[in-house]
Amino acid sequence: MTTVPAAAIPRLQSREDLWRPLRGASRPYIVAVALAALAVAWGLIAWGYQIHQGIGVAGIRRPVMWGFYIVNFVFWIGISHAGTLISAILRLTHAGWRRPVTRVAEAITVFALMIGGLFPLIHLGRVWLFYWLVPYPNERGLWPNFRSPLVWDLTAIFTYLTGSVIYLYLPLIPDLAELSRKTGGWRARLYGLLCLGWTGSDRQWRALERAMKLMAGIILAVAVSVHTVVAWDFAMSLAPTWHSTIFGPYFVVGAIFSGIAALLLVMAIARKALRLESYLQPMHFENLSRLLVLMSLLWFYFTVAENLTVWYGNEPQEMSVFGARVRGPYAPYFWVMVLCNFVVPFVLLGVRRLRSIRTATISAVAVLVGMWLERYLIIVPTLATPRLAAAWGSYSPTWVEISITSATFAAMTLLYLIFAKLFPIIAIWEYHHVSDG
Amino acid sequence: MEHRWGMAIDLDRCTGCEACVAACHAENNLPLSDPESAAKGRAVHWIRVDRYYEGEFPDIRVRYMPVLCQHCDNAPCEPVCPVYATYQNHEGLNVQVHNRCVGTRYCGNNCPYSVRFFNWFEPRWPAPLELQHNPDVAVRPGGVMEKCTFCIHRIQRGKRDARDENRPVADGDVQPACAQACPAEAITFGDLNDPDSKVSRLAASGRATRLLEDLGTKPKVFYLQRGR
Numbered sequence: 266m267t268t269v270p271a272a273a274i275p276r277l278q279s280r281e282d283l284w285r286p287l288r289g290a291s292r293p294y295i296v297a298v299a300l301a302a303l304a305v306a307w308g309l310i311a312w313g314y315q316i317h318q319g320i321g322v323a324g325i326r327r328p329v330m331w332g333f334y335i336v337n338f339v340f341w342i343g344i345s346h347a348g349t350l351i352s353a354i355l356r357l358t359h360a361g362w363r364r365p366v367t368r369v370a371e372a373i374t375v376f377a378l379m380i381g382g383l384f385p386l387i388h389l390g391r392v393w394l395f396y397w398l399v400p401y402p403n404e405r406g407l408w409p410n411f412r413s414p415l416v417w418d419l420t421a422i423f424t425y426l427t428g429s430v431i432y433l434y435l436p437l438i439p440d441l442a443e444l445s446r447k448t449g450g451w452r453a454r455l456y457g458l459l460c461l462g463w464t465g466s467d468r469q470w471r472a473l474e475r476a477m478k479l480m481a482g483i484i485l486a487v488a489v490s491v492h493t494v495v496a497w498d499f500a501m502s503l504a505p506t507w508h509s510t511i512f513g514p515y516f517v518v519g520a521i522f523s524g525i526a527a528l529l530l531v532m533a534i535a536r537k538a539l540r541l542e543s544y545l546q547p548m549h550f551e552n553l554s555r556l557l558v559l560m561s562l563l564w565f566y567f568t569v570a571e572n573l574t575v576w577y578g579n580e581p582q583e584m585s586v587f588g589a590r591v592r593g594p595y596a597p598y599f600w601v602m603v604l605c606n607f608v609v610p611f612v613l614l615g616v617r618r619l620r621s622i623r624t625a626t627i628s629a630v631a632v633l634v635g636m637w638l639e640r641y642l643i644i645v646p647t648l649a650t651p652r653l654a655a656a657w658g659s660y661s662p663t664w665v666e667i668s669i670t671s672a673t674f675a676a677m678t679l680l681y682l683i684f685a686k687l688f689p690i691i692a693i694w695e696y697h698h699v700s701d702g
Numbered sequence: 703m704e705h706r707w708g709m710a711i712d713l714d715r716c717t718g719c720e721a722c723v724a725a726c727h728a729e730n731n732l733p734l735s736d737p738e739s740a741a742k743g744r745a746v747h748w749i750r751v752d753r754y755y756e757g758e759f760p761d762i763r764v765r766y767m768p769v770l771c772q773h774c775d776n777a778p779c780e781p782v783c784p785v786y787a788t789y790q791n792h793e794g795l796n797v798q799v800h801n802r803c804v805g806t807r808y809c810g811n812n813c814p815y816s817v818r819f820f821n822w823f824e825p826r827w828p829a830p831l832e833l834q835h836n837p838d839v840a841v842r843p844g845g846v847m848e849k850c851t852f853c854i855h856r857i858q859r860g861k862r863d864a865r866d867e868n869r870p871v872a873d874g875d876v877q878p879a880c881a882q883a884c885p886a887e888a889i890t891f892g893d894l895n896d897p898d899s900k901v902s903r904l905a906a907s908g909r910a911t912r913l914l915e916d917l918g919t920k921p922k923v924f925y926l927q928r929g930r
Contacts, residue, residue, distance in 0.1 A: 318823065319821075319822055319823035319824060319844040319845065320805070320822055320844075320845060321739075321744065321822025321823045321844075325807075326742050326743035326744055326822075327743045327744070327810070327816070327819065327820065328743070328810075328816050329743075330807035330810045330811055330820060331807065331811060385806075388806070388807075389804055389805050389806060389845075390803070390804065390805015390806075390807065390820065390821070390844070390845030390846060390847075391803070391804050391805050391843075391845040391846065394804045395804065397784075397785045397802070397804055398784045398785060398804070407786070407802075408786075409784050409785055409786075410781070410783055410784050410785060410786045412781040412782075413781065413782050413783055413784040413808070414782065414808075415782070415784040415806055415808060416784045419784075498808075501782070502778070502782065502808075502811060502812045503778045503812055503814055503917060504811060504812065504814075648811060651814070651816045652814045652815075652816075652914055653752065653769065653814070653815060653816055653913075653914075655750075655752035655753070655754075655769070656752075656816035658743045659743075
């Protein structure tokens with residue numbers, strides 16, 4: 266891969282460019298924050314309504330007891346893989362071009378996890394008792410059931426969230442110290458507090474780099490295991506087509522795939538909105554586009570492997586689900602998914618002549634839609650087609666599920682808008698750092 | 703393990719009258735549903751009668767199969783519950799602890815028989831039906847799973863009565879509501895640990911099969927059917 270010449274832009278210039286978004290608030294910014302906050306508030310109202318009335322106000326029913334909420338859960342946990350892949354792999358392999366991209370990606374990870382981790386709670390019948398899943402000492406001597414994949418899930422996601430917050434925070438420290446020196450008022454106090462007394466001594470730099478390298482390694486392992494555990498929520502069950510050995514890696518590949526798409530989309534928006542054209546260059550989109558095509562091919566390979574074996578095996582229970590998916594009521598979603606996840610990125614980004622920032626953005630949106638549909642197609646048709654045909658059913662969401670789902674996309678936007686106002690979304694020191702290639 | 707409760711259902715006797723369904727509703731304080739919510743898949747029937755059609759119209763035969771919790775020895779619903787709200791008790795019953803359930807509905811997904819039901823709302827009964835609740839059975843709150851208990855309260859009462867009279871529980875002492883209500887006497891309930899009980903003899907007969915037996919769930923409900 267091509268490497269950007271380190272620090273092509275003088276440090277003073279870049280500080281001006283990257284700190285500019287922190288100052289003031291333009292009218293479009295305020296409008297965007299207001300709209301996103303409104304959508305989030307509406308989602309919270311819907312959630313409150315659901316808690317008050319009972320979860321029956323959502324569309325889930327027997328036999329489809331898991332619906333939009335679990336689809337969103339898997340989808341958002343998948344998006345969170347943006348940060349880990351881009352930043353950890355690229356950092357560990359010393360890919361120099363990563364520098365303007367890492368923090369954008371790490372922030373996606375943290376926010377997507379915060380949103381994704383909320384869905385199992387939204388989904389609970391008695392959310393006010395969610396802490397019963399946590400192993401805490403209590404006078405009744407009751408523990409959670411460590412055999413349950415849901416307990417593994419909780420553990421994995423909590424570990425991942427903790428790790429990725431640390432991983433986002435570590436590279437922020439030098440920037441925070443610089444910001445605290447150069448700003449005034451509450452910002453100086455906030456940054457001063459957060460930079461943990463960073464002075465930039467040799468010892469501190471060495472410690473920081475060691476910590477970042479260590480965290481990059483850890484977070485990579487955790488990321489792979491998290492999405493594997495999410496896949497095991499399904500694969501450990503007896504339900505037809507869920508009980509599949511490749512679900513772990515299949516979900517990890519899908520997660521990285523959708524994570525890169527999310528990263529491309531956020532980069533494209535930030536580039537325009539924050540006028541970062543000279544930092545997020547066509548080369549970055551080019552490299553990420555290639556990665557997206559690679560992941561698209563991998564995803565396609567897994568999808569073929571999964572479906573071909575089901576079809577060829579011709580086991581009646583599995584074939585009912587397969588039929589519903591490929592030519593039954595869910596077929597339109599299935600073929601749109603194939604179009605979005607394979608045809609669009611493969612044609613738009615695989616053909617060199619068509620590859621551009623615009624087509625990368627279009628492909629990213631397509632992949633996000635396609636991967637959401639993939640999660641839906643894994644969860645709903647299987648549940649709607651249980652083993653005893655007499656119990657077959659269907660599912661359609663209500664306004665509650667749709668409101669909450671939209672609210673999470675708004676929440677992502679809102680969190681990102683706030684983050685971009687508080688912290689530079691490109692690591693200034695890393696951008697100018699030459700030592701690690 | 704003193705007792706191991708099981709059931710035999712004679713499909714050749716079943717007429718599909720659904721008296722068992724009605725009896726179960728009354729006995730276990732099941733919430734009632736209106737046509738809309740039933741169409742939405744929200745109706746709760748701890749026992750249901752599945753219909754299977756054979757042949758082409760007009761030459762059609764209907765077969766009925768009452769399906770309830772199979773109280774599997776290897777119950778797939780049990781290991782997936784994160785809070786131990788469902789477990790196998792010492793008498794082989796697959797029990798649901800409503801107070802412990804947080805409502806992940808994972809057990810419902812993992813039940814191959816689709817016999818687990820969720821309380822989507824707080825249960826309500828049109829007046830005056832709330833006055834006819836069975837005092838032996840707790841009313842479940844909204845947000846928890848529920849399912850057939852093999853009328854565990856009747857099992858307790860049977861054991862208590864036997865103890866009061868200083869005798870072991872005799873075969874036929876305990877009858878769940880569905881078995882008692884069945885006009886065709888298709889449902890037999892009893893102790894599988896007692897080789898002479900009626901249910902044990904039926905389970906050992908050549909007519910007995912178990913539902914989705916190849917999954918290895920080891921159900922304790924036996925379906926009797928003449929060999930074909």
